[in-house]
Amino acid sequence: MKRNTLIVLIGAVLVIITALLLFVFQVRKSEEAVVTTFGRPTRLITEPGAYLKWPKPIQNVYKYDQRIQNFEDKFSENYTLDSITLMTSVYVGWQISDASVFLATFPGESAVSLPNAQSKLEGVLRSAKSAVIARHPLSDFVNANMQDLKFGAIESEIEQSVQSQLSTNNYGIRIEFLGFKKIGLPENVTQAVFDRMRADRQRLISLAENEGRKQAQIIESSADSEAVRTIANAQAVATGIRAEGEAEAAKTLSTFQQNPDLAIFLLRINAWEQSLNQRSTLIFDERYPPFDLFRNLPTNSPGRQP
């Protein structure tokens, strides 16, 4: 009896599992599913959960990842408005906007339909990118002046153009964001850029050397003139100080005016003493006191001999 119950239980479980596999399917969060009945889309499921279906071949379920997918196109050449060859690659964040439309446009399982969709997207992207880049000069892509830089605007133009074509053709996909992933120049152009950069560097070397000399000369000549000015100012101040001293000394003039003869005599005496202060040679004769005392003294001169 126990054995029979167990067999029935196991059988029931197996039947339930088989039934679940045949009649139930899950739609995961971030997924959408399209149910087809005899190949014709009959139900779109956008909410996650467990759903019932008829087993194959009556109904098929196609599940699509609803999340944003990354795609980047090939690094390809385009021409700017000023005829410069620019190589660009852009990345795109895209997602399935309508799973029913997507299934109709790109039939098959995800493994087949997603590469087909990306291939279609790449074609749309290539033509849109080429058209937009051709409307802008290189200065719109690279510019030190933020007012003239159109980098973000160009990305928006490409995105709008791609979005517009996807909507018009009703592919069931949409762009969430787009941006440049790589920007470059053809290989032979890079060599020309290097030549120009080398010339620029040589100019900068020369500029730095000359500028250094110039600035050093300016600093040194400025220092020289400032030093001269400082000394001249000091001399002017010194003259003023001396003038003040002389003015102060002049206050004693009234003292000397009591007897100008004595004052002049004293000044002359002082001057005389100071002039004979050191290493002087004095030549004198007997006419000047106190050497006039030698006058009329007997000498060894023939004329004076008695």
Next chain:
Amino acid sequence: MSHEHDHTHPHEHPATAPVMPEDAGSQALAEALRSSFVIVKVAMVLMVVAFFGTCFFTVGPSEKAVILRFGKPVGGGQKVLLNSGWHWSYPYPIDEVVRIPITEIQKVTSTTGWYATTPEQELSGEELPAGPSLNPAVDGYAITADRNIVHTRATLNYHIDEPIKYIFDFVSASNSIQNALDNALLFTAAQFTVDDILTRDVAGFQDAVRQRVSDLVEQDQLGVVIDSCQVQSIAPRQLKDVFAQVTIARQNQGKQINNANTYKDTKLLAAAGQASAITNEAAAASANYVKYVKADAGAFNDLLPKFESNPNLFVQQRLVEAMSLALTNVQDKIFFSTRADGKPRELRLMLNREPPAQKTAPANP
């Protein structure tokens, strides 16, 4: 007693029923079946235990988890996210546990602007030599605002701020972040000159890259927060020598200016010292002059009465005093006596006379 015996006997009869004669093979088979059935039961019990055991799972300290029941998140709002610890879920395919590394620092690196190399080659210093040009298929670079070429790469550290968005809105959010970082490098380089990127405004360039990638992450709603962004930029290897020469020339320029500034400091300090000496000397001279004049005035006042009493005697006395003092100090004293005829002698002095030429004979005195 016998009654009991009568009644018990029939009950005991089945237990003591006569054993059917069995051969040894049948007994062994029956025994084997019993053993197998026990093994099956034990196995089923173990399977049931294992089944419920797999329903338990742990969430680590640096992650959160979401249970998808039939594909739909269990709970609502913040309750969707399970914190660290033990949790229970139904086995697959009923429940699916999605783990999200939430506090762990994530890292992406952009090499879209870097030349072809590998970390191993960089570490070993065995990078391929630079050719005359850059091959767009393998060599990355950025074009600067002044239309030059520069190599630049960046490493971005971030953490997941909105795990539901990060996991369920993007097939590969980390790839989207890397794309944003690539774009940020190109966009920022397009508005900076090569000298700004390499020398003049390195920090400004890095900040601008970080700002751009933050803007893109926010605009694309990637659900992450940027923690740090390190940018490395170098000149093209083809121009390494000439860029180094510019650096040397600028160093020399700075050195020349420094030398000039040193000269300026020295010159101005010397001038200031000289100026100070001039004014101090003038002040001292002026003070001395005033002092001397006042002293002379004092002496004059003292001598005036003596002079007025006998001017001639005073003069002679002072002259003799002065002469005696002078004669003491004078180095050479030459006295000329009066000639015999009473006339003064004539004395001729030749000062600073040029030395006579060697060929000419000395003149007679």
